[in-house]
Amino acid sequence: MTRSSVHGERTRPSSEGGEGPGRRRAASGRHGTGGPRRGRRALRWSATTLAVLILGTAGAGYLYYEHLNGNLGKGERSSGDSKVGKGQPNADGQTPLNILLIGSDSRASDENVRLGGSRDSRDEPPRGDVQMLIHLAADRQSAAVVSIPRDTRVDIPRCTDPESGKVYPATNDIITSSLGRGGAGCTLATWQNLTGVYIDHWMTIDFAGVVRMADAIGGVEVCVNQNVWDRPLPTMPGGSGLKMTAGSHKVKGERALQWLRTRHAWGSDQLRARAQHMYMNSMIRTLRQQNVFTDTGRLTDLAEAATKSLTVSEEIGSVKKLFDLAMQLKTVPPDRITMTTLPTVEDPQDRNHLLPDGAGAEQVWTMLRDDIPFDDKGGKPEAAKAADAEPAKDPAAPDGEIAVQVQNATATATQGPVSGRAGAVAQILAGKGFVKAAADPAGAGSEKRTVVRYPSGDLKGDAQRVAKALGIPLSSVKPYEDTSQVTVVVGADWREGTAYPRQKSPSAGDLPENSDALKASEKGKCMDVYKPYRW
Structure with missing residues (x-):
């Protein structure tokens, strides 16, 4: 394999109609458009999760424990403005676990430059070209995975780089840029504000880590329906260099990286996410079939590769903590692991970018917030049942004695806040006897869903x-770190009217059609190749 075979995924194929790669997709802001920088493309989250699973097996006996701990890179959990509170436990005292996986396109090492090309971008801030949230249900019986395409435009909060101390103001930009505005902790804060989901941990991996982990596992089966060659074309430079014949193949090392970086030959970023999901699902099945406990040498190699490949948020920055985390992930059977891509639509401000698809995206976030399984094998979770039940303790004060602050958070990515909305809702409350309700003139930015917040524990x-x-449903009543009184945050779901609109609660498995759901147990899945890249 030549070094150039994984270089130069720089531009997007031009559209000739149908479901092809479509338009050229340019990075926004300070990253510019076109040129070698377009070569900076996705690093694969799948290898990160592989590392977690391997740590679960390698943890037995804690081989070279201190040495392995020293391999791990660590960083601050959150470096951005986000006050999303941790969810309430269910009747059994269980809470969901959320882990953000980030693939960095950093060229900060010679190895990453060799694997990713674009030497001219070596000194630029890294971008989080692959971002995925793993949600482990409170009962640990199911798991959901959501990927967001790199060019999806979102609100990025004010972030502070934990190493340099540099402060980045809040902005609206594509989500990939969040990693360079305060590290993984800024990306985590961005996700929390976007989803309303508390994220417990983050993990990142770079190009070299992907190759290292792909070699450690010994290969993963992938499949294409036609011969594929992701190469430069006369009208489209770049490409991952992936070349294989139709059918199934075992890939590892740099060839695995080629598979995971390929975009042009699949046709779009969304289809690239599907290829990554197929790789990840195959990898999960492969790991479950292997028994590394009986081979000390292999066990040691896997542990070395895993710890050298990861940087993690500091609260899980030890082999023991990662081992405990992996043991929780291993309880979920493959047929209850559902991988999806966030529903998106074309950005009307820039057709090269995407926006979350309104109701479809909110349905996905609601299922995560309410711990509703992505498959149809589970009923309504105990946490949601408990939230919807009448309160059994902590009785309320008389209505007239409850001080209530009302904030206007009705802004969306395409619409400004509704003028006077906080005052209108405060008047509604006053008419119901809550005479101490008052509008907050400062507003609260943007919230997808109306929530009622209260000081934690009070x-x-x-x-x-x-x-x-x-x-408002009791499942939308949340503890909040940064409030001293009951606060109604009026979200984009209540922009008008005197009564909160009844919200349809999704059922288990009730995913939007355009979420491209795929279960880890599904075998025999193959990628279709976009015609210009067949040979």
């Missing part, structure tokens, strides 16, 4: 009473 009964009076 005033829960008051908050539930306010929610009930407005018709």
Whole structure:
């Protein structure tokens, strides 16, 4: 394999109609458009999750424990402005576990430059070209995975780089740029604000880590329906260099990286996510079939590769903590691991970018927030049942004595906030007897869904009473770190009207059609190759 075989995925094929790669997709902002920088493309999250699973097996006996701990890179969990609170436990005291996986396109080492090309971008901040949230259900019986395409435009909060101390102001940009604005902790804060989901940990991996882990596992089966060659074309430079005949192949090392970086030959970023999901699912099945406990040498090699490949948030920055985490992930059977891609639409401001697809995206986030399984094998989770039940303790004060602050967070990516909305809802509350309700003139930016917040460990009964009076479901009553009183945050789902609109609660498996769901147990899946890249 030549060094150039994985270089130069720089531009997107031009559209000739149908479901082809479509338009050229340019990075926004300070990254510019076109040229070698377009070569900076996705690093694969799948290898990160592989590392987690391997650590689960390699943890037995804690071989070279201190040495392995020294291999791990660590960083601050959150470096951005985000106050999303941790969810309430279910009746058994369990809470969901959320892990953000980030693939960095960093060229900060000679090895990453060799694998990724684009030497001229070596000193630029890295971008998070692959981002995925793993949601492990509170009962640990199912798991959901959501990928967001790199060019999806979102609100990125104010972030502070934990190493340099540089402060980056809040902005609206494609999500890949968040990694260079304060590290993985800024990307985590961006995701929390976008989804309303508390994220417990993050993990990152770079190009060299992908290759290292692909070699450690010994190869993963992938499949294409036609001969594929992801190469430069007369009208489209770049490409991963992936070349294989139709059918199934075992890939590892740099060839695995080629598979995971390929975009042109599949046709779009969304289809590239599907190829990554297929790789990941095959890898999970491969790991489950292997028994590394009986081979000490192999066990040691896997542990070395895993710890050298990862940088993690500091609260899980040891082999023991990662081992404990992996043991939780291993409880989920493959037929209950569902991988999806966030529903998106073309950005009307820039057709090279995407936006979350309104109701479809919100349905996915609601299922994560309410811990609703992505498959159809589970009923309504205990956490949601408990949230919808009448409060059994912490009784509310009389309505007239409850101080309520109302904030306007009705802005969306395409619409500004509704003028006077906080005051209008405060008047509704006053008319219901909550005479201490008042609007917050400062506003609260943007929230997808209306929530009622209260200080953690206090005033829960008051908050539930306010929610009930407005018709807001009790599952939307949340503890919040940065509030001193009951606060109604009026979201984009209640931009008008005097009564909170009834929201349809998704059922288990009720995913949008355009989420491209795929279960880890599904075998025999193959990628279709975009015609210009067949040979």
